[in-house]
Amino acid sequence: MKDNLSERLRFLKRVVEREVHHLSYSSRNVFTIPFTEERAAKLGEDEALAERVEAYTSRFCRLQDTAGDKLLPLWLRALGEKTGAVADNLDRAEKLGVLDSADKWLEIRQIRNQMIHEYIESPQVLADALTTAYDYQETLIAFAQAMLADAERRGLLD
Numbered sequence: 585m586k587d588n589l590s591e592r593l594r595f596l597k598r599v600v601e602r603e604v605h606h607l608s609y610s611s612r613n614v615f616t617i618p619f620t621e622e623r624a625a626k627l628g629e630d631e632a633l634a635e636r637v638e639a640y641t642s643r644f645c646r647l648q649d650t651a652g653d654k655l656l657p658l659w660l661r662a663l664g665e666k667t668g669a670v671a672d673n674l675d676r677a678e679k680l681g682v683l684d685s686a687d688k689w690l691e692i693r694q695i696r697n698q699m700i701h702e703y704i705e706s707p708q709v710l711a712d713a714l715t716t717a718y719d720y721q722e723t724l725i726a727f728a729q730a731m732l733a734d735a736e737r738r739g740l741l742d
Contacts, residue, residue: 624707
């Protein structure tokens with residue numbers, strides 16, 4: 585069983601490293617200047633910018649899904665911890681010191697949903713959501729990397 589967990593953790597480590605790289609690349613392409621409501625309103629006519637924003641949004645969401653929905657429960661199981669609902673897993677991650685705030689993670693999840701579902705109707709909501717996502721990007725990356733570093737320290741990736 586441990587071998588299967590280790591194999592899965594190694595796989596997710598490679599996935600997270602790739603996702604962090606791609607998110608960072610997209611971030612540099614979208615946030616060369618502040619992302620304002622005016623820029624959001626121009627997405628309909630600026631297809632290149634729209635494509636960069638779509639890539640950033642997709643990559644942000646993908647990393648959040650990988651870290652919270654795949655890596656977190658697997659990491660907890662590898663530690664011998666009981667897994668449960670997402671909020672419970674996040675609370676456990678906070679107690680174990682790999683996540684600063686479970687509540688902040690849930691805020692990031694709300695921002696994710698705004699970026700995906702609400703931007704068509706409101707350029708201001710999209711601009712705010714993207715700016716907030718950008719502000720939280722390092723938190724997201726740090727959480728995934730902290731779980732992987734902990735797994736490595738404990739010899740779970742061997």
